[in-house]
Amino acid sequence: xxxxxxxxxxxxxxxxxxxxxxxxxxxxxxxxxxxxxxxxxxxxxxxxxxxxxxxxxxxxxxxxxxxxxxxxxxxxxxxxxxxxxxxxxxxxxxxxxxxxxxxxxxxxxxxxxxxxxxxxxxxxxxxxxxxxxxxxxxxxxxxxxxxxxxxxxxxxxxxxxxxxxxxxxxxxxxxxxxxxxxxxxxxxxxxxxxxxxxxxxxxxxxxxxxxxxxxxxxxxxxxxxxxxxxxxxxxxxxxxxxxxxxxxxxxxxx
Amino acid sequence: xxxxxxxxxxxxxxxxxxxxxxxxxxxxxxxxxxxxxxxxxxxxxxxxxxxxxxxxxxxxxxxxxxxxxxxxxxxxxxxxxxxxxxxxxxxxxxxxxxxxxxxxxx
Numbered sequence: 001x002x003x004x005x006x007x008x009x010x011x012x013x014x015x016x017x018x019x020x021x022x023x024x025x026x027x028x029x030x031x032x033x034x035x036x037x038x039x040x041x042x043x044x045x046x047x048x049x050x051x052x053x054x055x056x057x058x059x060x061x062x063x064x065x066x067x068x069x070x071x072x073x074x075x076x077x078x079x080x081x082x083x084x085x086x087x088x089x090x091x092x093x094x095x096x097x098x099x100x101x102x103x104x105x106x107x108x109x110x111x112x113x114x115x116x117x118x119x120x121x122x123x124x125x126x127x128x129x130x131x132x133x134x135x136x137x138x139x140x141x142x143x144x145x146x147x148x149x150x151x152x153x154x155x156x157x158x159x160x161x162x163x164x165x166x167x168x169x170x171x172x173x174x175x176x177x178x179x180x181x182x183x184x185x186x187x188x189x190x191x192x193x194x195x196x197x198x199x200x201x202x203x204x205x206x207x208x209x210x211x212x213x214x215x216x217x218x219x220x221x222x223x224x225x226x227x228x229x230x231x232x233x234x235x236x237x238x239x240x241x242x243x244x245x246x247x248x249x250x251x252x253x254x
Numbered sequence: 255x256x257x258x259x260x261x262x263x264x265x266x267x268x269x270x271x272x273x274x275x276x277x278x279x280x281x282x283x284x285x286x287x288x289x290x291x292x293x294x295x296x297x298x299x300x301x302x303x304x305x306x307x308x309x310x311x312x313x314x315x316x317x318x319x320x321x322x323x324x325x326x327x328x329x330x331x332x333x334x335x336x337x338x339x340x341x342x343x344x345x346x347x348x349x350x351x352x353x354x355x356x357x358x359x360x
Contacts, residue, residue: 041326044275046261049324052279055257203282203323 021241022175022189029245030188030253033179038200042252050129050198050250053122053205057130060123066114070127073111081134083141085247089236091147097232101128101207119226125205129196132249139244140193148236155237158230164221185254191242192235194251201254208235256280256351260341265358266333274305274313275328278343278351284319300345303327307357308337317345333359 031039045051062071074080089099098106104127105116117124144152159170173182174190181187195208202210209224209231216223224230257279266272278300285297297319305313313329341353 044261046259046275047277047326047328049277049279049326051259051277052257052324055259200322 020171020175022178024244027191027242027245028189029191029193029248031194031248031251033186033188034252034254038252038254042194042248048198048250048252050196050205050252053126053129053196053198053250054133056122056126057128057133060127061130065108066112068112070107070112077130077134081131083135083138085132085135085249086138086141087143089151089232089239090143091151095147097148097151097229097236099208099232099235100131101209102227102232104128104131120207120210122205125196125207128207129205129250132196132247135247136249137246139246140239140242142236142240142243144240151233151236152240154230155233155235155240158234159237159241164216164219166219168219170215190238191245192238193242193245194248194253196249197251197253199253205250208238256343256349258341258343258351258353260353260355262339262355262357264356265360268333268335268359270333271330272333272357273328273330274339275326276303276305276341276353277324277326278303279324280343280345280349282317282319282321282323282325286319296346298346298349300325300343300349302344304342304344305329305331306340306342307331308335312339333357335359 031042041047060070061077062069064072070077085100088103089097090103092098092103092106101119101124104124108114109116117127142148162169162172170190173187178187178189192208195211196205197211198205199211209226212231212234213223259277260274262274263272280300281298282300283295283298285295285299287295289295299319299321300317303315303317303325304311312331315327317325336359337357339355339357341355343349343351
């Protein structure tokens with residue numbers, strides 16, 4: 001009886017050791033799990049539908065909103081915004097953790113004196129895609145310091161927390177079972193390397209938070225609200241988990 | 255005016271087969287869906303795409319509700335002479351979009 005309990009204890013320990021973070025060298029972008037056609041669609045601007053949002057974003061960049069346009073302060077996005085998306089979510093001057101969408105809105109409200117764009121609106125997605133695009137091909141380069149450490153730990157805890165009616169954590173699928181099938185689809189590793197993405201299922205562009213809501217609903221859990229602190233923390237952990245991987249924005253996903 | 259993206263070579267040899275890729279921004283609402291209140295969402299799709307090469311139609315397509323949003327249409331043609339290719343999309347609710355591109359044949 002006692003031996004049985006010890007054996008079970010060892011088995012549980014072994015399972016715990018097998019579970020957990022993916023070794024850095026084994027990380028793969030969602031791109032590598034896609035079919036040939038979808039990859040080809042992403043590879044070229046002429047076939048990537050995200051281009052339609054990029055063109056909108058480019059127009060919005062130099063269009064005056066409120067008191068000034070983005071370009072009035074930041075100039076040419078291809079130089080001023082290069083690498084910016086690799087560093088978000090980040091903590092602003094007031095100590096709030098903001099993702100790229102929220103940072104753009106902060107700039108709109110405080111510098112441009114224009115109303116904030118609605119989360120998931122076409123204009124916010126277009127501007128975010130345009131800014132993120134300037135970092136395409138650059139490695140994710142988050143700064144984890146005293147200001148972001150607690151948020152990272154909160155995000156990590158959320159990733160490993162079992163939740164919803166199905167009582168599943170993010171980690172159970174995306175760390176432990178990536179590469180195998182969930183219904184007809186291959187489970188990816190959940191690296192946010194291409195956001196905002198053009199998702200074929202959505203027939204449109206969407207943010208990382210929209211994608212995360214999808215997973216929450218999938219495990220029958222209540223999703224966090226758009227723009228919430230919890231979502232920013234989870235985004236921070238996901239970006240940290242994908243540190244060093246190259247950004248593909250705007251990516252195409254099935 | 256809707257966003258359109260056309261990608262094709264600017265220059266080609268006489269007799270060469272060139273590939274043309276077109277993308278048009280459109281929601282392609284099928285007409286089969288309903289709102290949360292049960293009201294039907296009217297159909298709003300691109301119904302026709304036509305490409306002319308120096309005024310002569312070289313490719314056309316009829317589009318239907320099963321075609322995805324932001325339709326990507328790719329086709330080929332033979333570069334016969336220098337000139338202009340005109341692309342035109344027509345759809346429901348008076349939708350029109352157009353694009354033109356120059357081709358130099360050497």
